[in-house]
Amino acid sequence: MALFASQCLAHPLTQSLGNGEDSNHTNELLALVLASSLCQPTLLGGNIVGCSLALNGDVSTPYGPAEGSSTAGDQDGIGNSAQFFVPLGLATNGTSLFVTESFGNDIREINLPGDLVITFAGPGPGSSVSGDTDATGNSARFNAPGAVTTDGTNLYIAELTNNKIRKIDLSTGVVTTLAGPAEGAQTSGDADGIGNSARFTSPSGITTDGTSLYVADADNNKIRKIDIGTGLVTTFAGPVAGDQSPGDLDGTGNAARFSAPAAITTDGVNLYVADKGNNKIRKIVIATAEVTTIAGPAEGSTSSGRTNGTGNAARFNGPAGIATDGTNLYVSDSANDVIRKVVISTAVVTQIAGNVIYGDDDGNGVNASFHSPHGITTDGRYLYVVDKSNNKIRKIQ
Numbered sequence: 221m222a223l224f225a226s227q228c229l230a231h232p233l234t235q236s237l238g239n240g241e242d243s244n245h246t247n248e249l250l251a252l253v254l255a256s257s258l259c260q261p262t263l264l265g266g267n268i269v270g271c272s273l274a275l276n277g278d279v280s281t282p283y284g285p286a287e288g289s290s291t292a293g294d295q296d297g298i299g300n301s302a303q304f305f306v307p308l309g310l311a312t313n314g315t316s317l318f319v320t321e322s323f324g325n326d327i328r329e330i331n332l333p334g335d336l337v338i339t340f341a342g343p344g345p346g347s348s349v350s351g352d353t354d355a356t357g358n359s360a361r362f363n364a365p366g367a368v369t370t371d372g373t374n375l376y377i378a379e380l381t382n383n384k385i386r387k388i389d390l391s392t393g394v395v396t397t398l399a400g401p402a403e404g405a406q407t408s409g410d411a412d413g414i415g416n417s418a419r420f421t422s423p424s425g426i427t428t429d430g431t432s433l434y435v436a437d438a439d440n441n442k443i444r445k446i447d448i449g450t451g452l453v454t455t456f457a458g459p460v461a462g463d464q465s466p467g468d469l470d471g472t473g474n475a476a477r478f479s480a481p482a483a484i485t486t487d488g489v490n491l492y493v494a495d496k497g498n499n500k501i502r503k504i505v506i507a508t509a510e511v512t513t514i515a516g517p518a519e520g521s522t523s524s525g526r527t528n529g530t531g532n533a534a535r536f537n538g539p540a541g542i543a544t545d546g547t548n549l550y551v552s553d554s555a556n557d558v559i560r561k562v563v564i565s566t567a568v569v570t571q572i573a574g575n576v577i578y579g580d581d582d583g584n585g586v587n588a589s590f591h592s593p594h595g596i597t598t599d600g601r602y603l604y605v606v607d608k609s610n611n612k613i614r615k616i617q
Contacts, residue, residue: 265427266311267367268600269546279588284612302337310595360395367525418453436481476511495541536571552593
């Protein structure tokens with residue numbers, strides 16, 4: 221907890237203290253600062269949750285090619301000297317960002333205090349060779365790694381083409397297969413089971429509450445649950461194993477239907493799903509598996525758009541990434557090339573940054589532009605976004 225305390229205590233109002241204001245004004249300022257410090261930042265599902273972000277919508281490019289360039293590559297380095305090859309997934313443990321490269325077949329680590337980008341696992345700079353090898357660091361091989369999450373001890377990767385869930389020990393860099401076909405096999409399917417007996421088809425989203433993993437199994441149109449301790453895979457919501465029927469139904473467990481769920485996050489009580497094919501944001505109560513639609517068109521409609529509003533009045537177009545600070549959801553509205561915010565308690569949807577014309581501009585709010593934003597996370601202070609087609613990582617503050 222001490223690691224993140226300064227993030228909650230930091231407040232612009234503290235800059236005014238000690239500058240000669242009268243005691244009443246100073247006391248008011250102190251009260252506001254203390255109120256802001258009551259949040260309890262916690263690592264959960266690859267995000268820092270517990271402190272509502274205060275964002276002004278300023279977008280910058282801290283990692284990958286600078287504004288004006290979208291050059292793809294596979295180079296380690298500091299800040300804008302680093303290159304990415306179609307990045308896709310993003311998570312944080314509070315001190316580092318972890319990025320999956322779907323074409324580079326690497327897992328990259330960005331040290332936030334120093335802005336140094338390194339290859340944590342996979343072939344490394346200058347090589348994008350794919351494969352399916354459990355090993356340590358640069359000896360491991362991946363094939364289109366997608367979403368990533370962390371519990372602070374391990375990384376968990378939803379691997380799109382190998383149709384499996386990989387685990388990486390953060391202290392050693394050792395890569396193993398937690399669930400899905402064994403090393404050397406990429407067999408897709410839709411089967412519950414333990415470890416290598418389970419099957420996925422293009423798993424594209426992943427999160428954790430520390431005990432279980434929850435996977436958006438995109439082409440199977442369902443949400444899977446993995447017991448981290450045993451490797452047992454079950455179907456948590458969506459059609460039963462063996463049935464891949466897409467749809468758009470609220471309900472409990474197997475009665476619910478999804479269409480190409482792309483991303484998933486958690487606040488520890490609920491799961492939140494970017495239901496890409498249905499153009500909506502779904503909520504799943506972890507305790508009961510009850511599925512509801514909190515934003516986007518009502519049940520029975522999948523209409524797309526780019527409309528701010530409350531609940532069913534809002535519209536999205538291919539939402540592909542989702543994160544939470546515990547109070548709000550942040551959505552990479554990919555086909556709209558914008559970043560949206562959903563207040564969890566009210567379902568009010570607003571736009572934070574980007575505009576309908578894709579691009580690569582830094583700036584504030586609608587003056588900034590993205591090109592197919594995907595993975596998204598927060599370190600408790602800022603948002604970080606994978607700007608997929610621009611081959612870079614953007615920061616929103």
